[in-house]
Amino acid sequence: MTLTADVPIENELPMTDSQSRVTADHLRRDAYLYVRQSSLHQVANNTESSRRQYDLRGRAVALGWPTERVVVIDVDQGQSGSSATDREGFQRLVADVSLQKAGIVLGLECSRLARNNADWHRLLELCALSGTLICDEDGLYDPGQINDRLLLGLKGTISEAELHFIRARLQGGLLAKAGRGELAVRLPVGLVYDPVGNVVLDPDAGVRQAIGHLFETFEATGSASAAVKAFAAERLTFPGRHGPGGPHAGELYWKPLRHDQALFVLHNPRYAGAYFYGRRRQVTDIDGHSTTVNKPREEWTVLIPDAHPGYIGFDQYERNQATLAANAAFRGQERRAGPAREGPALLQGLAICGRCGKRMAATYHARRDGTLLPDYACRREGIATGTPPCQTICGAGIDKAVAALVLEQLTPLAIETALQVSAELAQRAVDADRIRATHVERARYAADAARRRYLAVDPANRLVADTLEADWNHKLRELSDAQDDYERATQAGNSPLTDDQQARIRALASDLPALFNDPATPTRERKRLIRLLATDVTLIKTDDHITAHVRLSGGAQHTLTVPRPLRAWEAHTTPAATIAAIDELLAEHTYDETAAILNERGLTGGWGKPFTVPSLTQLCRNRNIPDLRQRLRGAGMLTLDEIAGEMGVTTATIKRWQHRGHITGRRIDARRAHLYHPGQHRPPDGRRRDQLTPPEAVPATRDDHPDADRHGNTTTNSPGGAV
Secondary structure (H helix, E strand, O other): OOOOOOOOOOOOOOHHHHHHHOOHHHHOOEEEEEOOOOOHHHHHHOHHHHHHHHOHHHHHHHOOOOHHHEEEEOOOOOOOOOOOOOOHHHHHHHHHHHOOOEEEEEOOOHHHHOOOHHHHHHHHHHHHHHOOEEEOOOOEEOOOOHHHHHHHHHHHHHHHHHHHHHHHHHHHHHHHHHHOOOOOOOOOOOEEEOOOOOEEEOOOHHHHHHHHHHHHHHHHHOOHHHHHHHHHHOOOEEEEEOOOOOOOOOOEEEEEOOHHHHHHHHHOHHHHOOEEEOOEEEEEOOOOOEEEEEOOHHHOOEEEOOOOOOOOOHHHHHHHHHHHHHHHHOOOOOOOOOOOOOOOOOOOOOEEEOOOOOEOEEEEEEOOOOOEEEEEEEOHHHHHHOOOOOEEEEOHHHHHHHHHHHHHHHHHHHHHHHHHHHHHHHHHHHHHHHHHHHHHHHHHHHHHHHHHHHHHOOOOOHHHHHHHHHHHHHHHHHHHHHHHHHHHHHHOOOOOOOHHHHHHHHHHHOOHHHHHHOOOOOHHHHHHHHHOOEEEEEEEEOOOEEEEEEEEOOOOEEEEEEEOOOOHHHHOOOOHHHHHHHHHHOOOOOHHHHHHHHHHHOOOOOOOOOOOHHHHHHHHHHHOOOOHHHHHHHOOOEOHHHHHHHHOOOHHHHHHHHHHOOOOEEEOOOOOOEEEOOOOOOOOOHHHHHHHOOHHHOOOOOOOOOOOOOOOOEOOOOOOOOO
């Protein structure tokens, strides 16, 4: 008698297990088969795994589901199971389970569904609430039962740990090799691997010159943005290399330098000959989205200085990073100095508030003639708290005082400094010209190579010959464009300095203040010259003056005191001496006479314009200066109506008597209005004298002669003077 054991066939569950777990309620809903592989490489090469996953449809049919009700979700092929964020198929599966559309979920193993405990247990919870079964290659499970759920939870934990072990095994060898500096990674443009795998500088001289010129320009300007502008002004291009893959993989190309490309080169330690690994890390947020962030230098996995040849030394790289960090800090909370910019504020980035100790921002205001004047404002705390600024200072006088101090310190070294600058400018011009010449040489070589390829082909093979001829013509056009660019740049003045230019620089070297104040000197260069000595300038404003404490690079300190700039209303206020002169003149003269006298003396108002009767009248009213009429009225002199009433005659008779010299008065304005002395009497026999004696026949006496009275009493209508 032979004893045999019942062994279940592969991919087939025991009948008793299926009958006890699968119910009619499960069969009324659809069966969902989830198919996934972690990478496209696995999808293309691990076809047996895909076949096994699709074969699970037979398992669903064996459990009682019709073939047409087996829903296959395979849109997540090539997606990792570590997160559900980008897996559209898994998200659809979870949604249908929560809507009770799924009676069973099938997967080759739990790692196909999720390698993340959070996603896995969320699916288990939804399956338990909706009464959905889970089936894998090992068996059928009901998440609503505690034993099955414990087993499924354990499988999910193992699946997530397995992912960690796989990564650790894969990265362990990489980290060990990177720790020795032997892990080959993609190199930036300008560095290549030699035949034995060592890192060397690019053999192309044009590439080396362009990269070296970028570092030299940055060292000279102190700003990545300024370096990009210098390349654009000199019509220089920068090299790049196509990445792996594609028809142009590894080929060199040239294009205008961009700011982001300049920052990449300046921040990359490989150009300083240092090997590094693990400079960035990936951070996953609560939504499962991953971002790449830069780690601090002390957290880099590997950093090996002087591992291979570089374009600059590692010390120079450190100085460049400090400069870039200071430039970036100008935008931050502390607002450090930052790079020198084009505005006329010479203390931009150097001014510190003497009250709170924070950096002061540089702003500008314009005069009526369009001249920009700098202002230094400490207002960051005011913006944050809604309070007035700590202090705002007009910087015109401070800038001049600090510039004079710096020039005084630098004058003994002026000649030597100017000669060094001249040599540096000449060398930079030569370097730029050499880089442009390499572009022409490269284009000429490409055209010659295309010509040789065209001449080597069989003329009868027109299909190949036409293509090579078109390529030759294209290279010739590129050569012509390169030559035109070189000629235009040369004509634009980007050539080395001539002897005459060098002589002019040497002539200016003997007078550094003239060079500093020369309108042709850019403001940016003036600021950089000040920063050679001045570290910071602390400003304190009082009611009368501004105090500036200048701290120099060597530690010495100088205190400068300049008068507080006049406010607008103060600058346009008539001087006190002019006001006193007006007050003195109005005691004896009318407005028109006073204005004429002031203009003869060269005295002007607050706006610097000559006096007129309206402007003088308005000024006296604003300053409460009494005019001649008010003064004479205060002395008791009478108006025309008053003296006419006193004498009992008409105003016309008073005017006629004054004209004939019978009564006296004084002119008080340009319209020839008069005030009259009190106590005068009617002339005797005025009517008879008026009939018998003409006015001109009456002899003048001391009392009625126009020039006899030192107080300006008048008896005639003679024009001019005080009448």
